[in-house]
Amino acid sequence: MQRPTIKTIAQETGLSIATVSKALKHSPQVRPETRAIVIEAAERVGYELNMHGVQLRTGKTYQVAAIMTAPGPKQNEWEGVEYAQLLSGISWALEDSPYRVSLYAVRNFEESQAIIKQIVSLKKADGIIISGTRADDPRIRTMQAADFPFVTYGTSVHNAPHAYVDADNEQMIRVSMARLVERGHRRIALLNPLSDLSYGITRFESYRRALEVAGLPFDPALVAHGRLTPAFGRENVLTMSDLSNPPTAYICANEASALGAFSGFHERGLVHGRDAVINATDDLNVSQYFAPPITTYYLPISEPSSLLGAYILRRMEGEPPEALQTLLMPKLIERCDDRLTSKR
Amino acid sequence: MQRPTIKTIAQETGLSIATVSKALKHSPQVRPETRAIVIEAAERVGYELNMHGVQLRTGKTYQVAAIMTAPGPKQNEWEGVEYAQLLSGISWALEDSPYRVSLYAVRNFEESQAIIKQIVSLKKADGIIISGTRADDPRIRTMQAADFPFVTYGTSVHNAPHAYVDADNEQMIRVSMARLVERGHRRIALLNPLSDLSYGITRFESYRRALEVAGLPFDPALVAHGRLTPAFGRENVLTMSDLSNPPTAYICANEASALGAFSGFHERGLVHGRDAVINATDDLNVSQYFAPPITTYYLPISEPSSLLGAYILRRMEGEPPEALQTLLMPKLIERCDDRLTSKR
DNA sequence: ACAACGAAGTTAAACGTTTTTATCGTCCAT
DNA sequence: ATGGACGATAAAAACGTTTAACTTCGTTGT
Secondary structure: OOOOOHHHHHHHHOOOHHHHHHHHOOOOOOOHHHHHHHHHHHHHHOOOOOHHHHHHHHOOOOEEEEEEEOOOOOOOOOOOOOHHHHHHHHHHHOOOOOOEEEEEEEOOHHHHHHHHHHHHHOOOOOEEEEEOOEOOOHHHHHHHHOOOOEEEEOOOOOOOOOEEEEEOHHHHHHHHHHHHHHOOOOOEEEEEOOOOEHHHHHHHHHHHHHHHHHOOOOOHHHEEEOOOOHHHHHHHHHHHOOOOOOOOEEEEOOHHHHHHHHHHHHHHOOOEOOOEEEEEEEOOOOHHHOOOOOEEEEOOOHHHHHHHHHHHHHHHOOOOHHHOEEEEOOEEEOOOOOOOOOOO | OOOOOHHHHHHHHOOOHHHHHHHHOOOOOOOHHHHHHHHHHHHHHOOOOOHHHHHHHHOOOOEEEEEEEOOOOOOOOOOOOOHHHHHHHHHHHOOOOOOEEEEEEEOOHHHHHHHHHHHHHOOOOOEEEEEOOEOOOHHHHHHHHOOOOEEEEOOOOOOOOOEEEEEOHHHHHHHHHHHHHHOOOOOEEEEEOOOOEHHHHHHHHHHHHHHHHHOOOOOHHHEEEOOOOHHHHHHHHHHHHOOOOOOOEEEEOOHHHHHHHHHHHHHHOOOEOOOEEEEEEEOOOOHHHOOOOOEEEEOOOHHHHHHHHHHHHHHHOOOOHHHOEEEEOOEEEOOOOOOOOOOO
16 A cells, blocks of 8 residues: 555546646646646545655745754753743744744854854855854854845844844833832842843843933942853842842843842841842743742743744745844833832 | 755756755665765755755654643642653654654643643654553553554553653552561651652552551551642641641652652741651752752653653664663662650 | 647756675686 | 676656646537
């Protein structure tokens, strides 16, 4: 029992394989009645398109490469956990298309660069989705130079525009800073991602501007850049709370570092709401389970992920990238008043 | 500038494409000198094997399907986050092979069943990796019936043996129960995964046996089955702590439910170490950042994930499944003494 | 009435491999 | 010298699809 091919249908209907092929893809060159016959026969024999034939003939792979930068296997840290939901969101967005998600796990930026060059030059996929963009990202230049469809999770500044999805980090920090200032905070710490990441820069710049607007001085001791692990959050709370003039609020870039910040509070005997508060950016809705629950800017990760999937499809169809750019504003969820109960 | 093929090399060397093909795959039918010439030419023209040709010819896909059961896009909960690390571990294990990880995100068990049937019957992959196994898992029967290579993350009881990797849940619960009993606990709650999951059953049975060994009564009110979200942990602490005879220890099946349990403690004003303690199974090393840090049975997820990758490769090579079965014992990390400071 | 045309199919080539079968020397035993 | 065996390479077919080029036939305009 061989798997049926278009040849099977051709024999079944007495037509040629060319006509069968055209009928199945709704070519206008074949009469509706003929098409009906073909479709009927296809269903009867249980025909399913064999992608390998298509791929060889057309050169298309029907694969979307998702590049996932995760820490090395030795390094077990709570980092990059949101990738799971990101990937399923993308996968679902491609569900009704012939495309599949092909996963490329890389350890660092250099590896992702190498993988992307390979995918582009060897056409191992029809489209690429990357995250962790830098302001001037060489991977983006590679893909643009080859006119290769791609979407980034995160913005960048390039001469040629590209498709992207991102949280609106500028607005988020601006709103968040204004809110804290309004609640009496004068020393606000920023726990930021690595400074070469595009959104790290955006957040930092927005932070500085917010300070200026509020007429507050900038103190470099209140800003940390690093990999957003719990360890990072913890260590920075430990050092910053030892300052002669410690911060009364910490803005954490994700929930992992916020959890670590709590751990630092516990170590130092700091009480959330009395000595200082923690705000976070959250995409897994986990900070509602912190003790106490904290105020977060919540962007359900399903939103950007399904957009990423939709955008890569449209890019592969040839749609210009200008129309495929979205900044999503996270929703403020106030779980704390965030005013300090006793002035330090 | 076309991409070079074996035809290019054939012209370059004056040999036939058949000889070139054989030379490149180290067939003994070709003289070493001839092979050297071929290899040299291949490198000179920058030849790379075109997978589409071999896929069509051989019928192999060089894809490993990873089935990932994640909650629907609407449902943003901290669940399944360990998939990210699981997937990268698998991806890295396949790195030096020609195989790639193809991702299939499904919403529930039924969907995963349908997808697997499709992959098997349409040969959309050469191997499958699944998780969330049930004691008697219809997906496993599907794959076994078709003699399709697969590895499961989680055990099952089937007449025919299959390749699997899992944590040693039986031992883990046994050790963990004995340790708590030794520290004076008489009312121990079990926050368990859904009862149709194989490891849920294993854990539950081990729990009951441990109670018997310790001479303690079984109280159904101290056992909960459910999706291991923070909400699950929280709600069960809330209801169980309201019992007239509440538990003094909670064994949580993962770190998400442990976090939720802490949230429940906070809500009820319970103090960890005084009123009750929480133990957890951890694979992301995150419970060290809880306040206070708790005792966990830690299995770095990189271990099972790289085994999964290695095993699926060996299964696809035809190795019998009996040799590809591993139970990993998590490491006990005591971050608390777990004796209650004041008898309730 | 006839060239030109268009609609609807067919033929055949092509994509890049692998693999079965055929060819051609060379060497050895008889 | 002749036949057979063997080692190394070549020729050709095949995997399933798409598509350019061609055929056929009925219709249309002059």
